[in-house]
Amino acid sequence: MRRREFLTLSATSVGGVLVYTLDRQVSRLSAESDQSIRIPLRFFSQVEALTVAAATSRIFPGDENGPGAREAGVVVYIDRQLAGPWGRDRYRYTQEPFEEHAPPELGYQGKATPQQIYRQALKDLTGFDLLDTAAQDKKLKQIEGTLFFSLLHRNTIEGMFSDPMHGGNIDMLGWQLIGFPGPRMSNYDDVDKHFGEAFRPKPGSLSQVTRGNVRPSEDEV
């Protein structure tokens, strides 16, 4: 067993009211308070989590027009994905021989799992979260062409916009940002109306919409 690691987030570091679904527990924090929340990490060490939180918030920054990866808890999403079947390559064909220099049209051919790719790359980024944002951007620019960066970029978008049950998109902040309502049982009355004007129903998460007990893939053993 590895030592239990936690990520501590203060209410002010995330935007507004925060709803976390952690181990089926819901916690609420108010931005006006000085409360904080300790999130048990499944894969990252605390140091790694701080680096990933900082890097994803440079890829998808919050600004005056809306929240970004830090506010949406993208690091929590990535931590759980890496600990789950995706991070372990549970469904990838992993028989040898591997060919690291394959034509790009054949997809990733390497041996390393997402867990290994992250762990290795994060070693080289130790202290990243302590840099100022200009230095952080410069550092990311240097690794833009790497496999790690492309994974981080893709995972950031996933963490912004996947259902909150996966750990990111806290409070459906990502969906609100782009006017996506999440899963809706019916658009029958609206699908051929509202031409040329924004129709923005209030978002709902999958468990709110279906009232069902959904088991996310990252919880698979």
Place this chain on the structure above:
Amino acid sequence: MKTLPVADVVIIGGGWTGLLMAKELGSRTALSVVVLERGGARKTDDYANSMDELDYAVRLRMMQDTSLETVTFRHSSGQRALPLRQLGSFLAGSGTGGAGEHWNGVCPRFLPDCFELLSGTIEKYGSKRLPEDHAIQDWGVTYDDLEPHYARAEQMMGISGKAGNLRGKQIEGGNIFEGWRSAEYPTPPTKIPYFSALFREAASTLGYHPYPIPAATTSQPYTNPDGVARPGCFYCGYCERFGCMVGAKAQPTNTLVPVIQKRKNVSIRTGAWVRRIVQVDAKNGKRARGVTYLDAKGEEVFQPAELIFLSSWILNNTRLLLLSEIGDPYNPDTGKGTLGRNLTHQVLFPAVTAFFEKPLNRFMGSGSAGVRVSDLDGDLLDHSKLPFLRGGVLDALSLGYRPIANFGVVPQTVKATWGLEWKKAAVHYYDRTGIILFSGEHLAYRGNYMDLDPVYKDHFGDALLRLTLDWRDNERNMAEFATGKCVEIARAMGAKEVSLFPGLKRYDATRYQSTHVQGGTIMGRSPDRSVVNPYLQHWQIPNLFVLGGSALPQNASTNPTLTLLALTYRTADAVVDRYLKSPSPLA
């Protein structure tokens, strides 16, 4: 190995064509029918909690598990093939219903001239016009042969659409280029969302003949001739890569399984992984004796059978015959052999990404709700002065766009791919972006084929299937031409900026194109050039039939499911009316 009592019929693979055959034989005969499906059982109720983009559309929960088995790929014969370690350009399904559960449901008929591609093209343009290494063929059936079966398939699924050619009479608003049809669509067209409506208006202005896409997701409640009732679509937009939670999208589990379940003579065994078809030499030639499979507990089973249908999707149909040493493997150097030849995909790509001023509300939609233009399809254009043969269709689908797959697309004027500038633009354009798709015909070539890989194995230790596949100039030139036409339409729709598809270069196995892969066990009139006869019966083994997309001699530009079902109905008739009375070659 455990040997079970002999079954009259064994069907390998419980997708659209296998379950349709099970339904037909189970309802029309007293034969004992066993369907062997290697995935798990599925039903509509399972889909209530499936509206999760990450687990279903990104992590591909409904697809084949590539850790167990995949295919290897190379662009040409001289190269070393490597495994596709994750699914990419096509998405093979698994479980009851197969890929028929996670499809979008776009459900057209093929143009009549597709069925006589070789003879028709030579007649019009001469054989010198054909690409040097082409392998195109006539099917051995014509559109007229298939028309009644097309109509049955449409009735079974309740296809929504508008006829453009009723018994030879052209009807404006439908596809006026389609082959004659004996009846109007069973249900009216789906609703047309904003982006598709913009496309329809612009295309009409430019002189095209847009029409509502034929949809297997019914526009209203429908009861089919088998008495199976389904509700109309609610336009939630969770269609492709998902199962339909209300059953409005026709899926084998909500159209065929309800009939099968009422028949005591049909059983579906899930978790049954077929590894070989066993053949024997009989007095009057070879026959199939049964199949070996691993059951859900991992026990090896021999299931003897009088009659076998192989319907395990295109790639596995070919692989299972290769592994079972049934038929003559194709040799691209000599052109001899038939098994594995004529691998085709589809020339499908987002021709234009158009950026608009007004929001599109594109989260609303349905997998097959939209508008199609067929003016460039088949041989409708005069190709004598064009740098390619054949054509395709232009689609403005409103299929329900979700953010993980679609966030981040920005006009080319935005250079950043991450950071604040990118985020601002991506947020602004998220709901102002529309895609015009082109689906074009992929010709068959001598150098595009399948065989067994010499290096990589599945989890049992059997050789993986190896795909050798690449585009030729015909596809590249067609793509460039179609992209130009789509740009004109996008401009007429009022797009402020457009991004063009960069063109087809080498075949890209990582970019999802469609699950319309064809070939390997192709049908035809001669055993020298095809694996199965026009009734999909194996030329050498008369008690073996091979159903599904592997039978198509080449791609036909549009979505193939309806045609595969029509061919299956035709085979079912031939089996019931002729084969069962006198088991022998039907052609």
